[in-house]
Amino acid sequence: MNAEFWHKRWERNQIGFHQTEINTHLQTYWQALNLPKGASVFVPLCGKSLDMLWLLEQGYRVLGIELSKVAVRDFFTENNLTPTVTTYKTFNRWAMDEIEILCGDFFHLTPTELQTCTAIYDRASLVALPPEMRNDYAQQLATLFPTNTQILLVTFEYSQAEMQGPPFAVHADEVTQLYQQHFTIEQVAHTDILNENPRFQKLGVTQMQESVYLLRKK
Numbered sequence: 001m002n003a004e005f006w007h008k009r010w011e012r013n014q015i016g017f018h019q020t021e022i023n024t025h026l027q028t029y030w031q032a033l034n035l036p037k038g039a040s041v042f043v044p045l046c047g048k049s050l051d052m053l054w055l056l057e058q059g060y061r062v063l064g065i066e067l068s069k070v071a072v073r074d075f076f077t078e079n080n081l082t083p084t085v086t087t088y089k090t091f092n093r094w095a096m097d098e099i100e101i102l103c104g105d106f107f108h109l110t111p112t113e114l115q116t117c118t119a120i121y122d123r124a125s126l127v128a129l130p131p132e133m134r135n136d137y138a139q140q141l142a143t144l145f146p147t148n149t150q151i152l153l154v155t156f157e158y159s160q161a162e163m164q165g166p167p168f169a170v171h172a173d174e175v176t177q178l179y180q181q182h183f184t185i186e187q188v189a190h191t192d193i194l195n196e197n198p199r200f201q202k203l204g205v206t207q208m209q210e211s212v213y214l215l216r217k218k
């Protein structure tokens with residue numbers, strides 16, 4: 001899954017992962033983080049997720065990172081927001097009021113860009129990456145953030161033999177293996193979601209669950 005793959009997906013509008021509603025797990029479980037209003041939330045691999053608007057409405061600041069300029073542009077245009085665009089290191093920084101999206105590669109981030117963020121919202125980000133990149137992703141998060149940083153993580157579980165990712169299946173044992181060295185891990189939800197996802201049924205998936213985890217950096 002190289003950058004070209006994602007750029008093509010956005011250029012061709014092949015973005016089945018994009019949700020037109022706010023994620024229900026976010027609305028249900030975000031309060032468990034007990035994050036004070038005004039705190040900054042990092043949204044890795046953010047696409048044009050409307051969940052960022054929800055976080056803003058709850059009184060948080062948002063910092064997203066996204067590879068595709070199409071995604072970042074569409075996020076602002078489709079929500080009638082007019083950002084200021086500047087160049088910063090290897091990124092283009094699209095910023096307006098309490099939201100900032102860095103257009104560029106997640107793996108180029110350093111702690112400097114993220115020093116104000118105390119929580120992370122990961123929906124369809126870890127599961128967007130193939131197995132060989134997921135360890136680097138988890139290591140990068142562990143390196144970038146200090147003790148007590150919290151993550152709300154949403155993953156998909158299904159038989160990888162039934163469908164090629166993305167989204168990839170990431171089971172609980174892999175979440176443990178990826179994060180246990182640096183984070184405490186609490187699984188808070190595990191629900192069947194196949195009926196709500198006919199596009200995966202059509203691809204031959206016979207069982208699919210979504211899991212939600214709360215992680216805290218040790």
Ligand SMILES: C[S@@+](CC[C@H](N)C(=O)[O-])C[C@H]1O[C@@H](n2cnc3c(N)ncnc32)[C@H](O)[C@@H]1O
Nearest residue numbers: 006017045046047049066067105106123124128
């Ligand atoms: C499956 S989508 C999920 C988007 C968003 N989290 C959501 O819930 O709609 C994964 C996104 O990650 C972006 N992406 C993939 N690799 C990236 C990287 N290395 N750095 C930044 N963004 C990346 C892709 O362009 C794509 O928009």
